[in-house]
Amino acid sequence: MRTFDYLRAENTTTAITEAAKPETRFLAGGTTLLDLMKLNVERPAHLVDITRLPGLDTIEISPDVIRIGALAKMSKVAAHADIIEAAPVLSESLWRAASAQLRNMASIGGNLMQRTRCTYFRDPGAYSNCNKRNPGSGCAALEGINRNHAVLGTSDACIAISPGDFAVSLVAFDASVLVRGTVERRIPIDDFYLLPGQTPHLEHQLSSGEMIIGVEIPRVAALKQSHYLKVRDRASYEFAAASAAVGIEFESDGKTVRDVRIAVGGVATKPWRLRAVEDALKGRPIDEATLRTAAAAAVDGARSSGRNGFKIELTPKVVARALMTVGEISHDTEERFRT
Structure with missing residues (x-):
């Protein structure tokens, strides 16, 4: 693991300013990021801890919309009585993911940002040819053990699968990702994730210095x-x-x-x-x-x-x-x- 600097942000302004610096990552639950750092897939020089930011762990349900803060824990959302009643698919997609220990640590925003479990992506020591990790190097999975790889949305540059469960339920119901940077943006979840094409290292629409602050799901029948x-x-x-x-x-x-x-x-x-x-x-x-x-x-x-x-x-x-x-x-x- 590469040596890194650590900062615990006290407010979103500080977090966003620090995150705009090169080679910086946000740290929330850390259940994906820390694994990838140990594998030398992610090698940030700076970590900005956002776990103490106020107001980003709330769950709000109105007659028209469900809003879930980015720092709400997966387990908290899955067990929320009003979520279970109003939107069972959201609860089910969360409690069927990971383990109880991970759900207690992992945040909703981090869950949306998790990266593929492709073996070739996660093992840079054995496989240098991964376009997602090393653009232009090729895709080892195409001729490798690819039982767990994608059959839809693939390209000749990447067949790595999207691993999430919660994001699938959000896409089905036209959710929006709420993003804050120098300005605030609302990105339809189906547009938030990018197809690999010839640039599989570009996975989402977040820019440097932007952070997810929540998701909104319309309450359709x-x-x-x-x-x-x-x-x-x-x-x-x-x-x-x-x-x-x-x-x-x-x-x-x-x-x-x-x-x-x-x-x-x-x-x-x-x-x-x-x-x-x-x-x-x-x-x-x-x-x-x-x-x-x-x-x-x-x-x-x-x-x-x-x-x-x-x-x-x-x-x-x-x-x-x-x-x-x-x-x-x-x-x-x-x-x-x-x-």
């Missing part, structure tokens, strides 16, 4: 009837093989879809909104035939790199199962989607 399904190789403390954040608002008949929100994780280079699937479901009843046809569009444009091809078959099934849970479709139908 589908948010209340929502669910986060995470399929993984083991039952806990594991990243998703595929996941889906979904929500449905029905017409007055209780069967016809008025509004539906769907995003997937574990399969793409950023949290991935499925607007084509949404469009195929709106105005139609949630039945098996409709689900099979609509869910197939979940992997439009998907590309296998070899060992990760199973995700192309898995993803539509995960989407369908999540929708069936929200739509209260029969157990027999759900079982047919497992095979």
Whole structure:
């Protein structure tokens, strides 16, 4: 680990000013940053501790919007009674992530900024060819062990997967990231994360000297009837093989879809909104035939790199199962989607 300077900021103005200096990183829970520093992936010269900044750990719920401060702990948000009632998908995506110990330490802002778990990215000693870490060096994962890599949003420069769960639920429900620097900005979450293209080292829209101060989620009707399904190789403390954040608002008949929100994780280079699937479901009843046809569009444009091809078959099934849970479709139908 590189030697670094440490400063505990007492206010956001100081934090932002210090963060504008070269080779500086913010430190909140540290559950991702410190790991990457130990691996010599992140090598900051300066750390600005923002854990004591006032007013950034609040959770506010109004009739129109949910606002969560960037320093709110994952565990606090997941267990918040009003969040569970108004937006179950947010709670579920948080408590299905990481371990209890990590959720108690990790902040919401830090969670949004976590970086990929690609083995080649995280091992600079063994693999110099990683465009995300060393631009222009190549991508070791393309010809390597890539079972856990992305099939959507990839390029010939990078197939590293976006690892988050909470961000998937935010993308499904049109959340905004609130950012403060010399000015304050509101960035739609779907625009906040960048596709790798030929510049996979550029992962988000934050500029030097900017910090996340919170997220806002509009309280649409589908948010209340929502669910986060995470399929993984083991039952806990594991990243998703595929996941889906979904929500449905029905017409007055209780069967016809008025509004539906769907995003997937574990399969793409950023949290991935499925607007084509949404469009195929709106105005139609949630039945098996409709689900099979609509869910197939979940992997439009998907590309296998070899060992990760199973995700192309898995993803539509995960989407369908999540929708069936929200739509209260029969157990027999759900079982047919497992095979």
